[in-house]
Amino acid sequence: MGATLTAGRSGLKRGRRRPKEAGGAEARICDAIRQAILERRLEPGTKLQEAPLGEFFGVSRTIVRQALRRLDAEGVVDLREKRVAVVARPSAADVRHTFAARRVIEAGAVEAATARAGRADLAALRKLVRDENAAYANGDRTRGLGLSLEFHHRIGGLSGNPVLARYLRELTLLTSLAIALYEKSGVVHAHADHDALVEAIAARDGRRAARLMAGHLDELESRLALDPRDGAPSLAEIFGRD
Amino acid sequence: MGATLTAGRSGLKRGRRRPKEAGGAEARICDAIRQAILERRLEPGTKLQEAPLGEFFGVSRTIVRQALRRLDAEGVVDLREKRVAVVARPSAADVRHTFAARRVIEAGAVEAATARAGRADLAALRKLVRDENAAYANGDRTRGLGLSLEFHHRIGGLSGNPVLARYLRELTLLTSLAIALYEKSGVVHAHADHDALVEAIAARDGRRAARLMAGHLDELESRLALDPRDGAPSLAEIFGRD
DNA sequence: GGCGGAAATCATGCATACACGATAGGGCTA
DNA sequence: TAGCCCTATCGTGTATGCATGATTTCCGCC
Numbered sequence: 001m002g003a004t005l006t007a008g009r010s011g012l013k014r015g016r017r018r019p020k021e022a023g024g025a026e027a028r029i030c031d032a033i034r035q036a037i038l039e040r041r042l043e044p045g046t047k048l049q050e051a052p053l054g055e056f057f058g059v060s061r062t063i064v065r066q067a068l069r070r071l072d073a074e075g076v077v078d079l080r081e082k083r084v085a086v087v088a089r090p091s092a093a094d095v096r097h098t099f100a101a102r103r104v105i106e107a108g109a110v111e112a113a114t115a116r117a118g119r120a121d122l123a124a125l126r127k128l129v130r131d132e133n134a135a136y137a138n139g140d141r142t143r144g145l146g147l148s149l150e151f152h153h154r155i156g157g158l159s160g161n162p163v164l165a166r167y168l169r170e171l172t173l174l175t176s177l178a179i180a181l182y183e184k185s186g187v188v189h190a191h192a193d194h195d196a197l198v199e200a201i202a203a204r205d206g207r208r209a210a211r212l213m214a215g216h217l218d219e220l221e222s223r224l225a226l227d228p229r230d231g232a233p234s235l236a237e238i239f240g241r242d
Numbered sequence: 243m244g245a246t247l248t249a250g251r252s253g254l255k256r257g258r259r260r261p262k263e264a265g266g267a268e269a270r271i272c273d274a275i276r277q278a279i280l281e282r283r284l285e286p287g288t289k290l291q292e293a294p295l296g297e298f299f300g301v302s303r304t305i306v307r308q309a310l311r312r313l314d315a316e317g318v319v320d321l322r323e324k325r326v327a328v329v330a331r332p333s334a335a336d337v338r339h340t341f342a343a344r345r346v347i348e349a350g351a352v353e354a355a356t357a358r359a360g361r362a363d364l365a366a367l368r369k370l371v372r373d374e375n376a377a378y379a380n381g382d383r384t385r386g387l388g389l390s391l392e393f394h395h396r397i398g399g400l401s402g403n404p405v406l407a408r409y410l411r412e413l414t415l416l417t418s419l420a421i422a423l424y425e426k427s428g429v430v431h432a433h434a435d436h437d438a439l440v441e442a443i444a445a446r447d448g449r450r451a452a453r454l455m456a457g458h459l460d461e462l463e464s465r466l467a468l469d470p471r472d473g474a475p476s477l478a479e480i481f482g483r484d
Numbered sequence: 485g486g487c488g489g490a491a492a493t494c495a496t497g498c499a500t501a502c503a504c505g506a507t508a509g510g511g512c513t514a
Numbered sequence: 515t516a517g518c519c520c521t522a523t524c525g526t527g528t529a530t531g532c533a534t535g536a537t538t539t540c541c542g543c544c
Contacts, residue, residue, distance in 0.1 A: 049526095063498075065527095069308065082525080097405045105409075108347075108349075305528075305529095323497085
């Protein structure tokens with residue numbers, strides 16, 4: 001906790017800094033940080049200092065600051081007055097709210113997606129799930145998580161609603177932080193659920209797909225140690241007699 | 243269209259600029275602009291220049307720029323490279339997506355709210371709806387819209403989920419822009435629906451509340467001229483012989 | 485008289501400078 | 515030697531300056 005980014009162990013993919021490419025610099029930094037969080041290279045609590053980031057990406061603090069502010073608005077960065085920015089450490093309550101919101105939004109998204117998905121979309125979805133299962137079977141957890149993520153994002157895209165898709169992206173990112181913080185056992189993802197989900201979509205059963213999605217997210221949430229008794233023991237538990 | 247803000251007809255509430263109050267300056271500007279949009283004092287397309295805004299609020303362009311960027315991220319301001327920022331003018335498709343997202347999110351929110359609302363909450367909700375109806379009966383449309391808005395925000399708050407509440411705020415703001423742009427007849431709000439909604443909540447019937455909310459939003463959307471044929475006639479319609 | 489183009493003006497994009505507050509390290513004291 | 519305070523350093527908050535590109539205006543031309 002409290003690690004600072006350095007040139008060597010920064011956790012950020014070298015952002016081939018082209019000194020001339022202007023405009024999208026902020027987006028580049030945001031994406032790099034988001035990606036690093038998704039891939040668990042950036043842990044919650046990691047300090048994100050403006051100057052080092054700026055030097056790393058070849059821009060001034062101004063741009064870095066804009067990027068950090070944006071990420072703060074998304075809830076993935078904690079930006080407190082006069083204090084160094086850190087990767088957010090959502091509380092257990094935050095995480096529960098994130099999951100509750102995901103259940104609402106993603107159930108709606110998958111219902112819309114069910115109505116809109118075409119033959120090709122279904123095939124792509126099926127392939128995605130197959131690859132995901134294969135990755136887990138091979139023990140390639142990182143790849144599995146990445147594909148699982150893509151599956152959820154794909155649902156957002158298929159919903160045809162950019163607003164829902166955007167919210168979904170935000171929430172999956174926050175979920176990644178939640179997993180990093182509260183993961184209980186080793187394998188956290190109930191990837192088997194995806195199969196059933198795709199079949200419900202293929203069967204054009206939006207209701208069932210929505211229900212399955214909600215259940216899937218419940219399952220995911222239940223694999224996190226959000227309960228106080230799951231986390232660090234309280235003082236009462238430590239010192240309480242009996 | 244294309245009006246520029248001036249000291250006189252700015253549409254912004256005089257932001258009693260205390261030169262010393264630092265930190266929350268950006269939030270103050272954001273709130274002022276949001277409020278002005280909600281109250282229809284700022285129309286879509288209005289130019290928002292950094293320097294005049296900065297002078298008005300007593301801060302430098304830096305702060306104004308931060309505020310505009312945040313509002314851009316929320317979709318209420320259109321911020322294009324090297325161009326003056328303008329209040330967003332969502333397309334008909336954007337509006338449809340906004341409403342679709344609202345149906346999903348607000349149905350979920352009201353369902354949660356139904357489970358959580360206490361006696362006092364219900365009383366407050368009832369009073370709100372009563373005041374709203376009274377305002378409309380008195381022909382005070384502005385007040386009616388304000389109370390209606392507060393009703394929806396209250397639902398978000400009662401959901402107990404800050405994430406959903408935040409999304410809801412964003413979407414109601416966008417809805418305000420949508421109404422300003424696409425309003426068909428004079429009275430756009432189906433305020434009668436709120437009564438039924440409150441009763442469903444009071445009856446602890448979350449399903450029905452969610453259904454009513456979705457219907458309410460459908461009704462609202464249907465009162466907008468989102469259909470191409472409702473909007474500006476095409477050249478073919480104007481000049482086409484027939 | 486209307487249209488087109490060029491220059492001046494204006495507004496934004498970005499970097500930097502300066503000031504304030506936080507943080508950490510060292511020295512002092514008990 | 516351990517704990518605490520004071521100071522030096524560091525990092526962020528805001529304003530401003532300069533460069534680039536958009537916009538408008540004015541003049542010449544047809």
